[in-house]
Amino acid sequence: MRFLGIFIFVLCVPIFLATAEDKDLKSAQGMRYPAWSPDGNSIAFCLSGDIWKIPAQGGQAVRLTLHEADDLKPRWSPDGKYIAFSSNRNGNFDVWVIPSQGGTPRQITFHSEWDSISDWTPDGKWIVFFSYRSGGMEIWKVRPEGGIPVQITFDGGRDASVSPDGTKIVYTRGEASLWIKGYQGSSNWDIYSTSLEKGEPSVALTTFQGNDLSPFFSHDGKAIYFIREDLADVAGKQTMVYNLWKMDLDGKNAARLSSVDFDIMNPHPSKDGQKIIYEKNFQLWQMSLSDFKETAIPVHIFSDKKSDQESTKIVSEGSEMGHWSPDSSQIVFVLQGDIWLMPSHGGMAIQLTKGPAKDQWPRFSPDGKSIAYFSNKSGNDDIYILELSSKKERQLTNHKSNDFFHSWAPDGKTIIFTSERSGNRDIWAIPSEGGIERQITNSPESEDDAVYSPDGEWIAFDSAKDGNQEIWIMPSNEDYSQAKQLTKQGGLTQVPSWSSDSRWIAFENNDTRGNSSIWLISLQGGQTMQVVNKATLPMLSPNGKWLMYESEKEGIKNLHTIEAPKEIVQGKRIPFYARQESNLKQERLDIFEEAWSAIEKDFYDPKFHGVNWLKTKEKYLPLIEDCETDMELYVLINRMVGELGASHMGITPEFEKNKASTGELGWTLEEVEGIRGLRVKNVLKDGPADKAWIRKGDYVFQIHGSLITRTIQLDQILNNTIDQEVRVFISPTKETKDGRYVKVVPTSINKIEEIKYYHWLNKRVEIVKQISSGRIVYIHLREMNHVYLRKFLEIIQKTVEKADGMILDVRNNGGGNIHQELIDVLMRRPFVQYQVRDKKMFMQPELYWDKPVVVLINERSFSDAEVFPYAFQVLRRGYVVGMPTSGGVIGTKDITLSNKSIFRVPQVGYYTLDNKNLEGFGVKPDFIVPETPEDRQEDRDPQLLKAIQIMVEEISQSKKEVEKKETPEKK
Numbered sequence: 001m002r003f004l005g006i007f008i009f010v011l012c013v014p015i016f017l018a019t020a021e022d023k024d025l026k027s028a029q030g031m032r033y034p035a036w037s038p039d040g041n042s043i044a045f046c047l048s049g050d051i052w053k054i055p056a057q058g059g060q061a062v063r064l065t066l067h068e069a070d071d072l073k074p075r076w077s078p079d080g081k082y083i084a085f086s087s088n089r090n091g092n093f094d095v096w097v098i099p100s101q102g103g104t105p106r107q108i109t110f111h112s113e114w115d116s117i118s119d120w121t122p123d124g125k126w127i128v129f130f131s132y133r134s135g136g137m138e139i140w141k142v143r144p145e146g147g148i149p150v151q152i153t154f155d156g157g158r159d160a161s162v163s164p165d166g167t168k169i170v171y172t173r174g175e176a177s178l179w180i181k182g183y184q185g186s187s188n189w190d191i192y193s194t195s196l197e198k199g200e201p202s203v204a205l206t207t208f209q210g211n212d213l214s215p216f217f218s219h220d221g222k223a224i225y226f227i228r229e230d231l232a233d234v235a236g237k238q239t240m241v242y243n244l245w246k247m248d249l250d251g252k253n254a255a256r257l258s259s260v261d262f263d264i265m266n267p268h269p270s271k272d273g274q275k276i277i278y279e280k281n282f283q284l285w286q287m288s289l290s291d292f293k294e295t296a297i298p299v300h301i302f303s304d305k306k307s308d309q310e311s312t313k314i315v316s317e318g319s320e321m322g323h324w325s326p327d328s329s330q331i332v333f334v335l336q337g338d339i340w341l342m343p344s345h346g347g348m349a350i351q352l353t354k355g356p357a358k359d360q361w362p363r364f365s366p367d368g369k370s371i372a373y374f375s376n377k378s379g380n381d382d383i384y385i386l387e388l389s390s391k392k393e394r395q396l397t398n399h400k401s402n403d404f405f406h407s408w409a410p411d412g413k414t415i416i417f418t419s420e421r422s423g424n425r426d427i428w429a430i431p432s433e434g435g436i437e438r439q440i441t442n443s444p445e446s447e448d449d450a451v452y453s454p455d456g457e458w459i460a461f462d463s464a465k466d467g468n469q470e471i472w473i474m475p476s477n478e479d480y481s482q483a484k485q486l487t488k489q490g491g492l493t494q495v496p497s498w499s500s501d502s503r504w505i506a507f508e509n510n511d512t513r514g515n516s517s518i519w520l521i522s523l524q525g526g527q528t529m530q531v532v533n534k535a536t537l538p539m540l541s542p543n544g545k546w547l548m549y550e551s552e553k554e555g556i557k558n559l560h561t562i563e564a565p566k567e568i569v570q571g572k573r574i575p576f577y578a579r580q581e582s583n584l585k586q587e588r589l590d591i592f593e594e595a596w597s598a599i600e601k602d603f604y605d606p607k608f609h610g611v612n613w614l615k616t617k618e619k620y621l622p623l624i625e626d627c628e629t630d631m632e633l634y635v636l637i638n639r640m641v642g643e644l645g646a647s648h649m650g651i652t653p654e655f656e657k658n659k660a661s662t663g664e665l666g667w668t669l670e671e672v673e674g675i676r677g678l679r680v681k682n683v684l685k686d687g688p689a690d691k692a693w694i695r696k697g698d699y700v701f702q703i704h705g706s707l708i709t710r711t712i713q714l715d716q717i718l719n720n721t722i723d724q725e726v727r728v729f730i731s732p733t734k735e736t737k738d739g740r741y742v743k744v745v746p747t748s749i750n751k752i753e754e755i756k757y758y759h760w761l762n763k764r765v766e767i768v769k770q771i772s773s774g775r776i777v778y779i780h781l782r783e784m785n786h787v788y789l790r791k792f793l794e795i796i797q798k799t800v801e802k803a804d805g806m807i808l809d810v811r812n813n814g815g816g817n818i819h820q821e822l823i824d825v826l827m828r829r830p831f832v833q834y835q836v837r838d839k840k841m842f843m844q845p846e847l848y849w850d851k852p853v854v855v856l857i858n859e860r861s862f863s864d865a866e867v868f869p870y871a872f873q874v875l876r877r878g879y880v881v882g883m884p885t886s887g888g889v890i891g892t893k894d895i896t897l898s899n900k901s902i903f904r905v906p907q908v909g910y911y912t913l914d915n916k917n918l919e920g921f922g923v924k925p926d927f928i929v930p931e932t933p934e935d936r937q938e939d940r941d942p943q944l945l946k947a948i949q950i951m952v953e954e955i956s957q958s959k960k961e962v963e964k965k966e967t968p969e970k971k
Contacts, residue, residue, distance in 0.1 A: 007637075027284075031045040032045060032281075033179060037053075040270050041055065044074035046072045049071060049765075050065045051074045061303075070087065070631045072116075074327050075127075078124045086129075095129050097127075111133045112660050112749075121141070122164060122165070123207065128141045133749070136156055137157065138152070139157045147669075147713075154204060154936075155201075157171040158172055161217060163221050171192060172190065174187060175187035187887070190208065191224065191452070193249075202937075203933065204251070213228075220921045222921075227267060242260075242264050244267065252285075257289075260294065280294075287865075314578070315580045316575070316576060319558050320335075320559065326364060328541040332352070333366060334913075335349070337897075338354050339353040342390075345574075347575075348579075355590075361373055361405060361406065361646070363408060366409075374404040381403060381404045400421075401419060403418070404418055416428065416429045426441045426444040442480065445463060447465075451497065452498075453523075458523070462507075471494075489528065490511070492509070494508055495536070504523065506547060517533050531562075531565035532565070546561045546563060549562075558573050589624060590898060592624045594897045594898060605909065608644060630899075637651045649905075650904055652904075663726070666755070667682065667689040668680070669681060672734075680697060685759065703729075704726045704727060727742070728742050728744050729741050755935070765944075768944070775803060775955060777796075779806065780809040782813060792825075803851070805951045806854070808822075811882060816864045817864050818868075823868065829850055852955055854950050854951050856882050857884050866886065870923045874913075880926050881943055882889050882929060887921050889919050890906035890919050
């Protein structure tokens with residue numbers, strides 16, 4: 001979620017080009033991040049992925065940058081000579097600077113994590129930005145000429161603005177996705193302030209339940225302006241709108257100043273403090289800070305497109321869902337949502353279908369003249385037949401429910417398929433020329449992927465009748481009562497494929513650890529044989545010589561083949577190339593249509609949270625038509641789905657790889673006046689620097705062959721050094737004569753975060769152990785998945801006889817789906833004992849926890865980490881301590897769009913027994929214990945201390961009750 005949370009505030013959106021005659025000129029749309037020049041004569045903004053400027057009164061825009069990447073968020077230097085901006089020219093966003101009159105941009109930051117520009121200090125000596133380079137989103141500063149960035153906040157933050165005297169910053173801190181309209185809950189964004197220099201703890205200035213964003217100081221530094229999303233009267237209707245607000249420096253006396261009809265976004269003040277410029281309804285506006293009247297600023301664009309919108313490209317990766325022709329000479333497959341055909345040995349591919357719809361699961365007819373596939377071109381998945389010679393196609397099924405995963409009968413007269421029309425997935429059949437469908441299976445469990453045996457005697461399919469999805473067979477006369485189970489693999493077993501002699505079935509198995517492999521089993525059942533690791537979708541060739549399958553590497557699927565298997569082997573990839581003509585404008589429209597249709601079809605609330613979804617499409621479609629970059633497309637899609645006001649939504653693009661990965665040494669360096677080197681300010685225990693015996697207070701004079709200077713680009717030096725030895729010259733004194741070379745092996749930011757997490761975890765385990773004298777077990781669930789479920793069960797097994805109580809911590813937990821398993825263990829009670837002669841007595845069930853439990857939650861407990869504490873409260877199992885949860889509870893499905901981007905669709909709602917929606921609900925703890933910024937910065941944990949106090953009391957009370965039961969009453 002990290003990258004999704006940043007899109008709305010770091011990306012641009014599209015334009016409408018001006019016409020040629022002045023009288024017909026229309027203002028462009030889609031400008032983002034406007035900023036006044038210091039003299040007030042010019043405005044810089046971003047549009048079409050580039051930086052532009054116009055006169056203050058509006059007019060013709062001049063393009064300052066021109067690059068295939070995205071250049072965003074311009075900010076003028078105090079003297080007006082330079083403009084700093086963020087750009088992803090190297091794969092991730094870094095800070096760059098360009099002369100304000102145009103010229104060659106210069107890169108300032110080089111870390112492989114995102115850096116996004118915020119502001120300049122008034123003296124022009126520092127650029128303030130926010131970054132993920134420390135693992136979390138924090139605010140940093142760096143000199144315009146480069147050098148070692150300095151971390152300012154340690155409690156999270158973004159979008160900082162510097163005070164006129166250069167001593168303080170105001171910024172925002174929160175967790176909710178910024179594109180969600182109308183969010184109010186514990187993950188909202190509030191305004192904070194802190195010192196720019198002293199490293200003091202931050203101070204929270206607002207505590208509003210909704211979002212407070214884009215703070216900046218008044219001209220005299222005595223007040224703070226910001227925007228707040230709150231209910232306002234718009235055309236006689238109460239609507240959530242971002243308006244301009246003002247408050248004192250301590251956060252008191254907050255008052256709304258404006259009354260606008262559309263959101264004010266990204267306001268920026270003029271240097272004289274008389275007015276602001278901002279985005280509203282995809283245009284630029286200015287507002288006087290004396291009477292708060294607003295005026296539109298016309299922007300006219302006379303420019304060519306930044307890149308060719310039509311092109312031909314050669315594609316050689318991404319083949320999937322392959323199927324053999326009857327003579328095994330050709331393979332039909334799916335590439336980016338369309339059907340293609342290639343020789344079975346690989347080579348030039350021919351495109352068979354093209355369009356915005358997602359075409360899948362192509363299957364040759366037995367005579368090789370037609371291909372059946374399913375497609376969502378009618379709004380939901382239906383089956384279509386394509387005649388290869390004439391290219392004519394016809395729709396075979398037409399039902400409001402999904403029809404898919406089909407197979408031809410050997411005589412070509414029937415097609416069996418999976419359908420959801422009965423309420424769950426069942427197997428159906430239909431004449432291949434069209435006609436009446438008939439239902440074959442009727443189990444309440446899912447049944448799928450039916451395929452005829454080549455001899456026409458059997459139908460193989462996968463079914464969950466036995467609890468797990470396994471491979472079954474039944475006679476081809478469709479006598480479901482004669483169905484029998486073949487496999488008992490466990491996990492998810494699916495997609496059967498017959499051998500040419502109908503004696504063997506290949507199938508796919510997905511185990512509980514997420515590993516996929518292909519196996520064989522005889523028609524008579526019995527032993528199974530694994531033939532390919534890390535593979536899915538097996539397809540045995542009709543000539544009996546080959547097995548085709550899918551395999552994924554670095555997120556890209558491709559078809560592979562091996563000889564018909566006799567043992568575990570590794571196949572070779574089928575090489576192909578496809579000449580793919582692309583129209584970028586049409587491709588973006590197709591992606592938009594896919595995303596909109598996925599929500600229209602599957603969003604969990606048929607009323608779309610009260611939003612007119614069709615009108616929402618009509619609102620955004622004209623903007624999509626003029627997108628010039630993919631990033632613009634993604635921002636608009638996120639803003640569109642954000643209007644539903646739901647969590648678990650958004651698009652994640654298939655990011656290009658960074659050109660570099662920055663090696664981390666696990667230290668903090670600082671400048672020392674008069675010393676050429678840098679001093680080690682902090683060393684992370686168990687990090688690379690610590691392992692090399694570098695200590696706090698050491699001086700660093702050389703790294704990886706580069707002498708230390710004030711402007712050294714250390715991140716650039718350490719790029720692409722992960723797991724490689726780096727020589728560092730250090731000294732315990734300021735004198736190089738006392739120094740020595742040490743070898744350090746940099747690691748990744750993710751591994752540094754793992755080290756930090758385990759320090760955090762071990763500290764809390766030790767605190768609980770010391771205070772409770774070992775009577776309380778502490779368990780933190782980082783995610784609600786089966787990895788942490790196993791850890792939970794293992795800890796219980798080890799401590800159930802020793803501990804008297806448990807603190808179960810689901811703070812800072814992004815969710816998953818194990819709430820039922822957790823509740824089950826905590827609610828079990830022993831009902832019988834058993835004993836083998838001369839052995840220890842055992843209870844049944846063997847694993848249970850019937851002792852006191854306290855659950856910890858906070859505003860970063862999300863999704864399933866909210867369902868669990870809610871169930872815990874409803875069942876009165878114990879107390880919940882901390883802060884209210886986020887209120888984001890929806891079951892989602894991730895779908896892959898045709899450009900390989902991932903799009904989340906909320907499909908399942910969770911409700912209380914009295915039908916209250918848990919989405920937007922937020923679990924309220926029994927004991928509310930807030931954390932201060934100082935608590936977080938100093939790693940103090942008042943919530944944990946409160947949980948320990950409650951647990952000690954619970955244990956004491958529980959023992960008293962046990963003693964009372966065991967003491968016989970006097971008669």
